[in-house]
Each structure stands twice: as C-alpha cells, then as structure tokens.
Amino acid sequence: MFRLKLATDPRWVNIAEKNVEEILTDHAYCEQKAASTAISLIVQYHDFPGLVSQMAELAQEEMEHFRRVHEFILKRGYTLGKERKDPYVNDLMKFVRKGEGRLKLLTDRLLLAAMIEARSCERFRLLSENVKDGELAAFYRELMESEAGHYTMFITLARDFAGRDTADERWEKLLEYEASIMENYSRSETIHG
Numbered sequence: 676m677f678r679l680k681l682a683t684d685p686r687w688v689n690i691a692e693k694n695v696e697e698i699l700t701d702h703a704y705c706e707q708k709a710a711s712t713a714i715s716l717i718v719q720y721h722d723f724p725g726l727v728s729q730m731a732e733l734a735q736e737e738m739e740h741f742r743r744v745h746e747f748i749l750k751r752g753y754t755l756g757k758e759r760k761d762p763y764v765n766d767l768m769k770f771v772r773k774g775e776g777r778l779k780l781l782t783d784r785l786l787l788a789a790m791i792e793a794r795s796c797e798r799f800r801l802l803s804e805n806v807k808d809g810e811l812a813a814f815y816r817e818l819m820e821s822e823a824g825h826y827t828m829f830i831t832l833a834r835d836f837a838g839r840d841t842a843d844e845r846w847e848k849l850l851e852y853e854a855s856i857m858e859n860y861s862r863s864e865t866i867h868g
Contacts, residue, residue, distance in 0.1 A: 677793035677826065680854035687798070688805040690863065695811065696748070698802075700756040701865040703744040705795065708761070709825075710737035712788060720781060725835075729828060740818065747814060763867035764791060766856040770849055782837040786849050789829035791867075794853070796822035798866055 691698045713734035717727050748755055767790060771783040799819035803812045833842040860867065 677797065678850060679793060679797060680850050681857045683794075683797055683801060683857075683860075684862075685801070685805075687862075688801050691802065692806050692808075695751070695808070696753040697756070698866065699744060699748045699751070699753065701759055703741055703748065703755060704758045705761070705866050706737050706741035706744060707758075708764075709788075709791075710734045710741065713737060716781075716784065726832060729832065733825065733828070736821070740821070759865065761865070761867055763794075763856070763860055766859075767791070767853065770852050778836055782833050782842060782845060785829050785833040785836070786842065786846055789826050789833065789846070790849055790853055792822045792826040792829060795866060796826060 710733075713730040716730045717734075720726050745755055767787055771787060772779050796819050799815045799822060803816035803819055806812050806815075830842070830846070833846070836842075837845065
C-alpha cells in the first residue's frame with residue numbers, strides 16, 4: 676500500500692520492547708505533533724475550506740490518540756517523559772521545496788505527512804505482530820489502522836491540489852529520499868528512530 680522502499684529492521688521491535696515506557700512517551704508526543712501539524716495547515720491554508728475541515732477533524736483525532744497513549748502510560752505506572760526531538764522528521768523536512776510557490780509547498784507538506792503516517796503505520800504493525808504483551812499488541816493494531824486512514828487522506832489531498840500525476844511523481848521521489856535517510860534509523864526506542 677505505502678510502497679516504502681526500505682523496511683524497518685525487524686530488530687527495532689526488540690529495542691522498542693525493552694523500553695516500553697520510552698516508546699510510549701515518544702509515541703504520545705508524535706500524536707501531539709501530528710495534531711500541531713494539522714493546526715498549522717489550518718492557519719497557513721485557511722482559504723481552502725475542504726482542507727481546513729479535514730485538518731480540524733484530524734487535529735481532534737490526533738489529540739484523542741495522545742490522550743489514549745497517555746492513559747496507557749498511566750495505566751502501566753509510567754509517567755509521560757519530556758518531549759523528544761524527532762530527527763527522522765527533521766531529516767524528512769529537508770525534502771520540502773521552499774520558495775517555489777504556495778501550492779508546491781502545500782503538496783510537499785501533505786506528502787511529508789503521508790510519509791510520516793506510512794512509516795508510523797509500518798512501525799505499529801511491527802509492534803502489533805511481534806510484541807509479547809498482548810494488550811500492547813492490540814493497542815498498536817488499532818492505531819495502525821487509524822494511521823493507514825491518515826496516510827490515504829494526505830495522499831488524496833496532495834493529488835487534489837497538485838494533480839494525480841504530479842503528486843504521484845513527487846511521492847515516488849519522496850519514497851526514494853526517505854529510504855536513503857532510513858538507513859540511519861531503526862536503532863532506538865522511538866517510533867521513527
């Protein structure tokens with residue numbers, strides 16, 4: 676579905692499973708950042724009512740996910756740690772075209788969001804299929820399905836704004852770029868790390 680060019684190293688699950696508190700804290704902040712991105716798109720592209728409506732719904736859903744992850748953290752007797760930087764997302768941001776017009780920037784931002792959702796979905800699938808903790812596996816299975824829906828929404832929006840062929844061509848370039856940076860990841864107990 677996502678056509679990711681480089682799969683996550685399966686050993687990443689072992690790293691994540693050894694420090695569930697860290698992965699949950701990182702995941703909570705990923706959800707918060709996703710909500711912030713949706714709000715940012717509303718502010719910057721307020722003149723696109725369809726986009727605004729979808730981003731408003733997404734921001735609410737992402738904050739609901741944050742709440743659920745936080746509840747899961749508390750249920751386990753953990754505490755929400757400090758926010759972490761996300762080097763993966765920072766590396767992806769280098770792909771975004773700046774100074775080439777508002778619609779190209781929007782297209783890239785939508786595709787970038789689709790990529791983050793796709794990679795998150797892949798990671799959640801790995802967790803749901805490989806962790807020994809049944810409750811955690813079920814939790815990530817449910818969230819995996821939600822991330823897949825977000826990916827589809829972002830790809831569809833990019834195609835709406837840029838045209839299908841243009842968006843698909845840009846997506847293919849982003850897939851190649853993402854694979855090149857993924858060689859540096861899958862070594863830490865973070866959702867994208």
